[in-house]
Every structure is written in C-alpha cells, then in structure tokens.
Amino acid sequence: MLQTRFAPMTIIDPFLDMRRMPSIMSRFFDDVRAPGQSAIYPPVNFWASQDSIVMTTELPGLTEQDIELTVKDAMLSIRGTYPEAESGDDIVWHRNERLEGSFMRSVKLPFRVNPDKVDARFENGVLTVEMQRPEDDKPKRIAIKAS
Amino acid sequence: MAQEITTQDTQDLAAPNGETKRRAVTFMPAVDIFERGETTVIVADMPGVAPDDVDVTLDRQILTLRGKVKPHAPEGYSRLASEYRVGDYVRVFTLSDEIDQNKINAELKNGVLRLELPRSAETQPKKISVKAA
Numbered sequence: 410m411l412q413t414r415f416a417p418m419t420i421i422d423p424f425l426d427m428r429r430m431p432s433i434m435s436r437f438f439d440d441v442r443a444p445g446q447s448a449i450y451p452p453v454n455f456w457a458s459q460d461s462i463v464m465t466t467e468l469p470g471l472t473e474q475d476i477e478l479t480v481k482d483a484m485l486s487i488r489g490t491y492p493e494a495e496s497g498d499d500i501v502w503h504r505n506e507r508l509e510g511s512f513m514r515s516v517k518l519p520f521r522v523n524p525d526k527v528d529a530r531f532e533n534g535v536l537t538v539e540m541q542r543p544e545d546d547k548p549k550r551i552a553i554k555a556s
Numbered sequence: 557m558a559q560e561i562t563t564q565d566t567q568d569l570a571a572p573n574g575e576t577k578r579r580a581v582t583f584m585p586a587v588d589i590f591e592r593g594e595t596t597v598i599v600a601d602m603p604g605v606a607p608d609d610v611d612v613t614l615d616r617q618i619l620t621l622r623g624k625v626k627p628h629a630p631e632g633y634s635r636l637a638s639e640y641r642v643g644d645y646v647r648v649f650t651l652s653d654e655i656d657q658n659k660i661n662a663e664l665k666n667g668v669l670r671l672e673l674p675r676s677a678e679t680q681p682k683k684i685s686v687k688a689a
Binding site: 449453454455456457458462466467468469470471494497499502504505506507508519531533534537539 | 586591592593597599601605606626629632634636637639664667
C-alpha cells in the first residue's frame with residue numbers, strides 16, 4: 410500500500426520542492442498530463458477551513474461506481490480502476506496516452522475526521538471530498554481569568 | 557489520421573482577453589487516437605471541464621480542442637497543499653484526411669471528450685483502373 414504523509418502546516422521544508430521536482434519538470438517541459446509517470450497517484454489538492462478540510466483530485470473517465478473512498482480516523486484512502494481502452498482487430502492505434510489500470514492511495518489528514526460527515530461529489534471527472542472535524546476534537550478556547 | 561501541431565504560445569491561448577493571464581496555465585490533455593474503419597476517434601482527458609465549456613473547431617485540416625476548466629477551489633476554503641495544478645486545456649492537430657464536418661460527433665462525459673470524425677465519402681480511396689494500351 411502506498412502511504413503518503415500529508416504535512417498540513419509545513420513551515421519550511423527545503424527538500425519539498427526538490428522532491429516534487431521530477432513531476433514538476435516533466436509537466437513543465439512536455440505539458441502533457443500523463444499522471445502515470447508518477448509513482449504516487451492520483452495527485453491531490455487540499456483546502457482547509459476552521460474545522461473542515463476538502464480534498465480534490467482529477468479522475469477523468471471514471472464514474473462514481475469506479476471510485477472507492479474510505480475514511481478511518483485521520484486516514485483517507487482512494488481506490489479506483491480506469492476503464493480499459495477500446496480494443497478490437499479493426500482498430501489502428503495512433504496514440505495511447507491516457508491512463509489505464511488501477512490505483513490506490515492513502516493520505517494522512519491533519520486531523521481526525523467524522524466518518525459520518527463526509528461529503529463526496531464527483532463532477533466532470535473531479536472528485537471533491539469534504540470532511541468535518543469531530544465535535545469533541547475541535548480545539549476549545551480557554552477563558553483566561555484575571556486574578 | 558491526426559498529426560499533432562505544437563502550439564507555441566499556450567499562455568495567450570489560455571487567456572486571449574488577458575484578464576486571467578497572471579497565473580494561467582494551459583495543459584495539453586492526454587489523448588488516445590485510433591482509427592476504426594472510416595472513422596478517426598480522438599479521446600481527450602479534460603477533468604474539470606463541463607460539457608458547455610468545451611470547444612472543438614475544425615478549420616480546413618486543423619482541429620483544435622479547447623476546454624475551459626472550472627476552478628476546483630471550494631468556497632470559504634483556503635489552499636493547504638497542492639500536488640496538481642488546474643488550468644484550461646488546448647491541443648491542436650492537423651488531420652490528413654478530409655472529414656465530413658456535418659457528421660462529427662462530440663461528447664463530453666466525466667471529464668473525457670470523445671470525438672468521432674468520419675472520413676468524407678469523396679476522399680475515401682478510389683480504385684483507378686489502368687487501361688491496357
């Protein structure tokens with residue numbers, strides 16, 4: 410299983426950009442979105458508000474039924490299979506850049522999420538997952554008394 | 557068959573009006589191209605593009621695929637981490653065959669554009685009989 414640590418509030422990580430370099434470089438130079446080149450798939454984006462977090466990822470050509478999403482504590486897993494390319498004796502191929510096959514990725518979230526309050530939507534090939542922090546896990550403001 | 561043309565200045569294509577030019581990124585969508593009988597099929601990945609925001613033009617032999625992406629940013633949220641970038645899609649091909657423009661079939665489903673380009677009847681190979689002298 411591929412596990413990716415998701416560091417939420419990374420202050421400065423001098424190696425972060427270097428680690429991402431190969432994928433950035435390949436995207437920069439050939440501009441082709443060929444996600445299969447990367448070992449970690451699919452790439453994800455994260456968005457945060459006070460007590461919730463949103464993950465987005467691009468899964469073109471899949472349907473809702475092809476995606477399996479699981480959440481446990483602070484771990485989010487996405488699993489899916491791309492449909493096979495068309496085949497047949499009468500087909501002459503010129504280009505085959507689009508992805509095929511299965512993928513699986515687990516991402517560590519910055520906090521535990523309430524598994525009952527996960528809202529996942531799939532629109533135009535983009536998966537959006539909104540997750541809420543459990544009530545008892547939210548940071549509490551402590552009143553400071555004057556002495 | 558479809559031959560690719562590399563677009564030189566993709567930034568301008570992305571934002572012809574210049575208003576989103578600042579950080580506009582344009583991607584070449586990954587494509588599958590195959591021929592089946594008299595039809596050329598082009599399948600292009602354009603995640604984030606709604607059916608109304610895709611634009612396919614065929615001018616003489618030049619086929620241009622464009623997709624305008626909807627921003628993924630959810631309202632009220634701020635960016636935390638990005639592993640992929642979001643941008644519009646452009647890819648240009650020259651077609652070596654005469655295509656029957658009226659019979660082009662385009663469909664966008666789950667962020668994937670599928671184009672069926674049937675060869676026009678007059679350009680299909682004709683057998684030329686050689687007369688004996």
